[in-house]
Amino acid sequence: MSGKEFRQQPHETRFLEFLSQERAIAMALVPTAIGRSIRAARTMVHRLKQSGQVQVTRMDTGGPGPWRPSPYFDDPSELLRGPLWVYPERETACGYLDFDPGPWQPRPSMADHMTAVTAVRLALMGVETDPELWTSERMLYRRLRGENGQPIGHVHDAWFQDFTDPDKVWAVEVELTRKRGRGRLPAAMSAALDAADRHELAGVLYFVRGESLRRAVEAAAALIANKRGIERVPNLEIHDLDATLARKEVP
CATH class of the missing domain: 3.40.1350 (Trna Endonuclease; Chain: A, domain 1)
Incomplete structure (x- = not known):
């Protein structure tokens, strides 16, 4: 998604600043963070991922699941392990924090x-x-x-x-x-x-x-x-x- 095609919304900017400060967030908390539905939260994160500002990963925390596959974020051929997490790209975090936090992932x-x-x-x-x-x-x-x-x-x-x-x-x-x-x-x-x-x-x-x-x-x-x-x-x-x-x- 090119910069010309992507028009960032105010709630997305606020979410990215919040995310950069906290390092990462569980996808389950994103609807609460933005005050919107689960579907709207997933759509927003997908947009931000497509724009190159965030990464989405699954973390195997040992929980029982079962984990529902996401058409946005999962490879159908891979076994699902753990819940989805969102974290900002290093360049994204640097822009919102006004300092370089270095390489990091949850x-x-x-x-x-x-x-x-x-x-x-x-x-x-x-x-x-x-x-x-x-x-x-x-x-x-x-x-x-x-x-x-x-x-x-x-x-x-x-x-x-x-x-x-x-x-x-x-x-x-x-x-x-x-x-x-x-x-x-x-x-x-x-x-x-x-x-x-x-x-x-x-x-x-x-x-x-x-x-x-x-x-x-x-x-x-x-x-x-x-x-x-x-x-x-x-x-x-x-x-x-x-x-x-x-x-x-x-x-």
């Missing part, structure tokens, strides 16, 4: 966490792309790197500006499974809290999946408070991930 090991973080962003912000309102992990890695190009300290899953108090910016952390190993969870939470303090953030919003993990995070928070000689950690909020998504009707 990996199955990242799929569940990326899906959850993107779903939280859609629940809290919709497809808002102002980087001062929601600063994605990809953008934080760029912003917080040291002279050697590596990030300094812990990098949160995102930063989120408080709607009720614009002077406050919160770090966002999404936890889906318990970190195994003695002391790993408290250590990870301490690093997230210390990074929030270092960057003068309001605190850390933890979105956790499941009652068991919630109890583990609460226990880790109590341990951190005890070690710091305080009754409770004042700059930590723990939220149920699935309840948050259900309230905002994000799948």
